[in-house]
Amino acid sequence: MTMTDAESVAPKVEPTGTSADGTFLRLENVHKRFGKLHVLRGVNMEVAKGEVVCVIGPSGSGKSTLLRCINLLEPPEEGNVILEGKNLCAVDPRADEDEEGVDYVRRRVGIVFQQFNLFPHKTALENVTLGPEKVLGRSSSEVRPEAEALLGRVGLADKINEYPDRLSGGQQQRVAIARALAMDPHVILFDEVTSALDPELVKEVLDVMRELASEGMTMVVVTHEMGFAREVASQVVFMDAGVVVEHGKPADVLENPKEERTKRFLGLVLEH
Amino acid sequence: MDFIVDYYFNWGIIKDSFDVVLDGFVFTIKLSIVSGVLSLIWGLVLAVLRQLPGRALAPVRWITIGYIDVFRGIPALLVLFLVSGFLAAGQTDGTIPEWLGLPTWFGQPTWFWYGVIGLTLTYGAYMAEVYRAGIEAVPGGQMEAARSIGMSHGQAMRFVIVPQAVRTVIPPLLNDFIALMKDTSLVFAIGGAEVIDAGFDIQSDTFNGSAFILGAVFYLLITIPLARLVDVLITRQQEKTRRGGEPADSTETRPPSTPPGMVGA
Numbered sequence: 001m002t003m004t005d006a007e008s009v010a011p012k013v014e015p016t017g018t019s020a021d022g023t024f025l026r027l028e029n030v031h032k033r034f035g036k037l038h039v040l041r042g043v044n045m046e047v048a049k050g051e052v053v054c055v056i057g058p059s060g061s062g063k064s065t066l067l068r069c070i071n072l073l074e075p076p077e078e079g080n081v082i083l084e085g086k087n088l089c090a091v092d093p094r095a096d097e098d099e100e101g102v103d104y105v106r107r108r109v110g111i112v113f114q115q116f117n118l119f120p121h122k123t124a125l126e127n128v129t130l131g132p133e134k135v136l137g138r139s140s141s142e143v144r145p146e147a148e149a150l151l152g153r154v155g156l157a158d159k160i161n162e163y164p165d166r167l168s169g170g171q172q173q174r175v176a177i178a179r180a181l182a183m184d185p186h187v188i189l190f191d192e193v194t195s196a197l198d199p200e201l202v203k204e205v206l207d208v209m210r211e212l213a214s215e216g217m218t219m220v221v222v223t224h225e226m227g228f229a230r231e232v233a234s235q236v237v238f239m240d241a242g243v244v245v246e247h248g249k250p251a252d253v254l255e256n257p258k259e260e261r262t263k264r265f266l267g268l269v270l271e272h
Numbered sequence: 273m274d275f276i277v278d279y280y281f282n283w284g285i286i287k288d289s290f291d292v293v294l295d296g297f298v299f300t301i302k303l304s305i306v307s308g309v310l311s312l313i314w315g316l317v318l319a320v321l322r323q324l325p326g327r328a329l330a331p332v333r334w335i336t337i338g339y340i341d342v343f344r345g346i347p348a349l350l351v352l353f354l355v356s357g358f359l360a361a362g363q364t365d366g367t368i369p370e371w372l373g374l375p376t377w378f379g380q381p382t383w384f385w386y387g388v389i390g391l392t393l394t395y396g397a398y399m400a401e402v403y404r405a406g407i408e409a410v411p412g413g414q415m416e417a418a419r420s421i422g423m424s425h426g427q428a429m430r431f432v433i434v435p436q437a438v439r440t441v442i443p444p445l446l447n448d449f450i451a452l453m454k455d456t457s458l459v460f461a462i463g464g465a466e467v468i469d470a471g472f473d474i475q476s477d478t479f480n481g482s483a484f485i486l487g488a489v490f491y492l493l494i495t496i497p498l499a500r501l502v503d504v505l506i507t508r509q510q511e512k513t514r515r516g517g518e519p520a521d522s523t524e525t526r527p528p529s530t531p532p533g534m535v536g537a
Contacts, residue, residue: 106419106422110421115413119436135422180421183421
């Protein structure tokens with residue numbers, strides 16, 4: 001995995017369309033603005049198959065926006081997102097949504113949200129089966145045992161028929177992970193998935209994520225859990241003000257940061 | 273004083289006119305149910321059209337918004353006259369076939385269907401606004417979650433957004449239904465033989481308003497329970513929202529901190 005600091009004279013990367021080196025996921029010079037707010041200022045990043053990339057950084061640094069750009073919930077305005085050889089941004093910029101690209105990315109990329117976003121009118125099981133049944137058109141007799149197995153894997157075998165409002169935050173988040181897994185994604189994005197949880201519920205969610213990582217799932221994890229990043233990540237990416245400031249092995253970035261901004265951030269979060 | 277009591281509560285007239293007024297009220301009920309169901313459907317169609325995404329579909333959104341603005345902004349009676357006059361004149365002219373110009377579907381009289389069309393056009397617009405409020409009240413994360421597991425906008429609306437929206441808007445939709453039911457009396461103006469028509473005939477014959485009082489009682493027998501039902505539903509919803517605001521009984525349902533399925537896995 002290589003990453004270049006984007007602030008250094010925006011390297012105008014050729015819009016490739018395919019990644020010759022077979023990189024699983026590559027972001028090239030990704031920009032995103034919300035009105036006048038320039039949230040992403042040219043992010044470059046590469047993720048290899050099976051990697052766990054933890055993205056850390058102060059709030060407002062663009063971490064969540066970056067994740068949302070990867071699965072086109074927020075289509076980037078500039079730059080390329082190349083997933084398994086297909087450039088998701090190679091579309092008419094005036095189009096509202098590139099349905100083909102969206103379809104491609106949503107079938108390969110799962111996402112788990114900070115606020116869980118479970119469907120409250122569906123049981124835990126129905127939350128998991130809805131995608132496979134309605135999007136992939138599979139029969140419920142086929143999908144149901146798989147969904148039950150997935151819920152078992154996240155430790156909720158006894159909760160499959162509960163509605164989300166009967167589940168704790170940690171349980172809801174584990175259902176959300178099972179829901180993402182049910183679509184058989186090639187990579188899962190985690191958007192501060194433990195930030196909305198009571199402290200005592202954090203571990204059960206992180207344990208599920210550790211397990212996924214150990215099984216070789218490719219993961220991009222935006223997190224404030226430094227312990228998790230140190231232990232599980234293959235790469236840690238530090239973002240600030242819309243750019244990647246520093247990246248590398250967790251030991252390097254977290255223990256011996258080179259950049260001043262990284263040092264300051266780590267000083268603040270590790271102090272308390 | 274005697275005159276007032278006699279004018280409104282002449283038991284003889286009430287007894288004699290009971291069957292006629294009841295017949296009229298049966299039409300009121302039929303008209304309310306048919307128009308109500310069609311308005312519910314038409315309103316949902318309008319609300320969904322109004323939420324269609326993308327630049328290409330902007331004209332559809334504008335037309336829908338224009339329609340809703342117009343039909344919410346003009347009296348239902350005016351719509352009834354526009355519809356009945358147009359269909360009748362078009363049929364005479366030969367532009368509109370008789371089955372549509374002078375409809376007698378399911379054995380119901382023509383004025384009945386004119387009323388259904390006019391009220392559905394108007395109340396569909398009202399109900400579209402109610403649905404819209406419900407759709408917009410569904411948190412944005414729901415659409416994102418639905419899209420993130422690969423659903424199209426249409427699938428997300430159908431399986432995720434609209435089912436949640438409809439639950440929250442049942443009370444206001446019932447309120448609109450009550451208003452619709454009262455507005456069915458407007459078909460009197462296009463020759464409808466409903467409660468007002470029955471009461472009006474009797475009033476003309478007897479110079480007595482008791483038949484109207486009977487009609488009012490019939491209305492209230494339906495509208496008051498419906499209004500109470502709306503109250504109950506709203507209270508129930510509020511209680512649910514209040515419960516939902518708390519961390520869902522985290523102490524009760526929380527498993528041991530390590531998910532059992534993951535132990536030693």
